[in-house]
Amino acid sequence: MKLTLALAQTNCVLGNVQKNLEKHLSIIHEASSRGADLLVFPELSLTGYVLQDLTPAVACRPRPDDPVFQPLLAASQKLDLVVGFVEEDVRNRFFIASAYLSRGEVLHVHRKVYLPTYGLFDEGRFFAWGDSLQAFDTPFGRVGMLICEDFWHASPPYLLWLDGADVFLFMSASPGRGLSDRPELGSARWVNHILRAYASLYTSFVAHANRVGFEDGLNFWGSSAVFDPNGDLIGEGPDFAEALTLVELDLNQLHRTRARLPLLRDERTALVQRELNRILSDQSNASGR
Amino acid sequence: MNASPDLSINTDLARRILTGFIKSEITRMGFTRAVINLSGGIDSALSCILAAEALGPENVLALRLPYKSSSPDSLEHARLVIDATGVRSLTIEITDMVDPLIAKFADMSQLRKANIMARMRMIVLYDQTAAFGGLAVGTGNKTEILLGYTTLYGDSACALNPIGDLYKTQVRQLSRAVGVPAAIIDKPPSADLWAGQTDEGELGYTYAEVDKLLYLLVDERYTPEECIEAGFAEGFVRSVVERVRRNQFKRVLPPVAKLSHRTIGYDFLYLRDWGT
Numbered sequence: 001m002k003l004t005l006a007l008a009q010t011n012c013v014l015g016n017v018q019k020n021l022e023k024h025l026s027i028i029h030e031a032s033s034r035g036a037d038l039l040v041f042p043e044l045s046l047t048g049y050v051l052q053d054l055t056p057a058v059a060c061r062p063r064p065d066d067p068v069f070q071p072l073l074a075a076s077q078k079l080d081l082v083v084g085f086v087e088e089d090v091r092n093r094f095f096i097a098s099a100y101l102s103r104g105e106v107l108h109v110h111r112k113v114y115l116p117t118y119g120l121f122d123e124g125r126f127f128a129w130g131d132s133l134q135a136f137d138t139p140f141g142r143v144g145m146l147i148c149e150d151f152w153h154a155s156p157p158y159l160l161w162l163d164g165a166d167v168f169l170f171m172s173a174s175p176g177r178g179l180s181d182r183p184e185l186g187s188a189r190w191v192n193h194i195l196r197a198y199a200s201l202y203t204s205f206v207a208h209a210n211r212v213g214f215e216d217g218l219n220f221w222g223s224s225a226v227f228d229p230n231g232d233l234i235g236e237g238p239d240f241a242e243a244l245t246l247v248e249l250d251l252n253q254l255h256r257t258r259a260r261l262p263l264l265r266d267e268r269t270a271l272v273q274r275e276l277n278r279i280l281s282d283q284s285n286a287s288g289r
Numbered sequence: 290m291n292a293s294p295d296l297s298i299n300t301d302l303a304r305r306i307l308t309g310f311i312k313s314e315i316t317r318m319g320f321t322r323a324v325i326n327l328s329g330g331i332d333s334a335l336s337c338i339l340a341a342e343a344l345g346p347e348n349v350l351a352l353r354l355p356y357k358s359s360s361p362d363s364l365e366h367a368r369l370v371i372d373a374t375g376v377r378s379l380t381i382e383i384t385d386m387v388d389p390l391i392a393k394f395a396d397m398s399q400l401r402k403a404n405i406m407a408r409m410r411m412i413v414l415y416d417q418t419a420a421f422g423g424l425a426v427g428t429g430n431k432t433e434i435l436l437g438y439t440t441l442y443g444d445s446a447c448a449l450n451p452i453g454d455l456y457k458t459q460v461r462q463l464s465r466a467v468g469v470p471a472a473i474i475d476k477p478p479s480a481d482l483w484a485g486q487t488d489e490g491e492l493g494y495t496y497a498e499v500d501k502l503l504y505l506l507v508d509e510r511y512t513p514e515e516c517i518e519a520g521f522a523e524g525f526v527r528s529v530v531e532r533v534r535r536n537q538f539k540r541v542l543p544p545v546a547k548l549s550h551r552t553i554g555y556d557f558l559y560l561r562d563w564g565t
Binding site for chain 2: 176179217219
């Protein structure tokens with residue numbers, strides 16, 4: 001089976017959901033006319049990233065009666081969509097979230113579980129922590145979604161892999177930093193290392209949609225990318241510029257790679273569970289907990 | 290421990306990010322134009338070239354604002370940049386705006402006079418932003434911001450600052466790459482506020498030395514003790530650390546005394562780019 005994946009490498013208007021929604025609908029139209037099956041937007045694509053006190057003003061709920069999601073759900077009749085937004089739950093907590101929409105339904109919502117609150121980041125001040133990591137079934141197989149800092153930690157991709165994800169969709173609004181004499185920023189280099197590593201270690205597809213543009217002095221570096229189960233780069237967007245990048249994923253590559261390299265077959269999950277239980281219950285050693 | 294860290298940068302990448310920043314941060318505020326005080330020195334030459342590249346030279350106004358004691362070389366070096374980039378320019382002597390205030394105080398120190406000149410240039414710059422319909426592009430580098438080697442509300446005043454995260458050493462590297470005239474790159478840096486003034490003479494150390502130390506302290510998070518261990522003289526390290534601390538006030542907005550639940554600066558938090 002083939003999946004034509006489109007990565008929307010977008011800029012957005014900070015805090016203006018209506019304008020960003022209009023841009024989403026126009027890109028959805030373009031991706032659909034170019035034959036995409038699934039279109040992935042970056043982290044917080046409907047709102048912008050450094051929201052601070054704008055957070056409550058831009059929040060919405062991924063439901064058919066929501067004025068932002070109603071047109072997106074309608075558009076998902078043509079192709080599957082992943083959109084980034086601020087989710088307000090029934091108890092009025094705000095989450096950084098991405099929703100997977102398919103054929104008019106919300107198939108899954110992932111709430112960011114790791115909120116960076118250090119250095120230039122202040123997410124923990126404004127957002128609640130997501131508390132769940134689950135893969136889910138789509139028309140193109142089982143998918144796992146993570147948002148930026150989630151995949152800077154090694155465990156969330158691992159858990160999604162064990163939960164059956166063969167296609168990883170990673171969404172970022174990654175501020176560029178770490179200028180040196182190298183041809184790419186330190187942040188870009190680091191992310192592309194680990195994307196390749198996850199694709200290789202989990203013999204899976206890894207797609208990364210990263211935004212572009214500026215917010216005050218922060219730049220967002222783009223370079224959205226897709227790696228195949230061999231860890232090879234099979235498509236990428238430009239750096240720093242808006243783009244809609246289409247990449248064909250031959251899902252049968254999972255079969256071929258895993259026949260050659262049965263890392264999933266041989267993964268000893270019971271051993272992991274036993275050792276994790278031992279480590280976490282060891283009262284004499286609190287290291288790493 | 291390495292007392293000689295490599296501060297070199299990829300100049301193509303820096304140039305792309307900084308021109309993108311200038312274009313984005315001016316156009317999203319509803320402007321297409323920039324105004325810049327061109328002193329004849331390397332920092333403003335670099336900022337001017339980046340602004341011209343980002344916005345088109347016809348959208349950049351370079352101001353030459355000499356005082357009667359300014360070096361003729363400064364005017365000439367600024368002209369080299371204007372000619373090389375094709376930006377618009379205006380030359381306005383500030384002597385007769387500055388001297389009446391200085392004349393009121395017979396014993397005015399050189400530092401006070403220098404600050405008056407820097408602030409007068411700021412007044413002319415901001416007036417020209419209104420006349421030209423543009424935003425003021427700053428020219429302060431990371432070294433001078435950290436050391437506080439700048440006049441508050443004078444040369445530090447601007448709407449955006451493209452080169453504020455580059456040490457002077459890196460400004461020099463990027464300047465060579467974007468074609469700042471060699472005469473400007475090679476001369477000793479000077480605020481040119483009085484005859485014979487040089488930055489390195491006033492500071493008491495070279496940019497090459499202090500940039501390495503600042504890079505370790507700030508970017509690499511070395512402790513002062515680790516810098517001394519790495520080979521920097523203790524007196525030098527202590528004086529730079531103290532100078533950075535003492536000048537923090539120049540890097541922040543004036544503190545507002547908190548009374549309410551929601552106070553500007555503490556819990557009224559929005560980017561400048563709010564809604565754009």
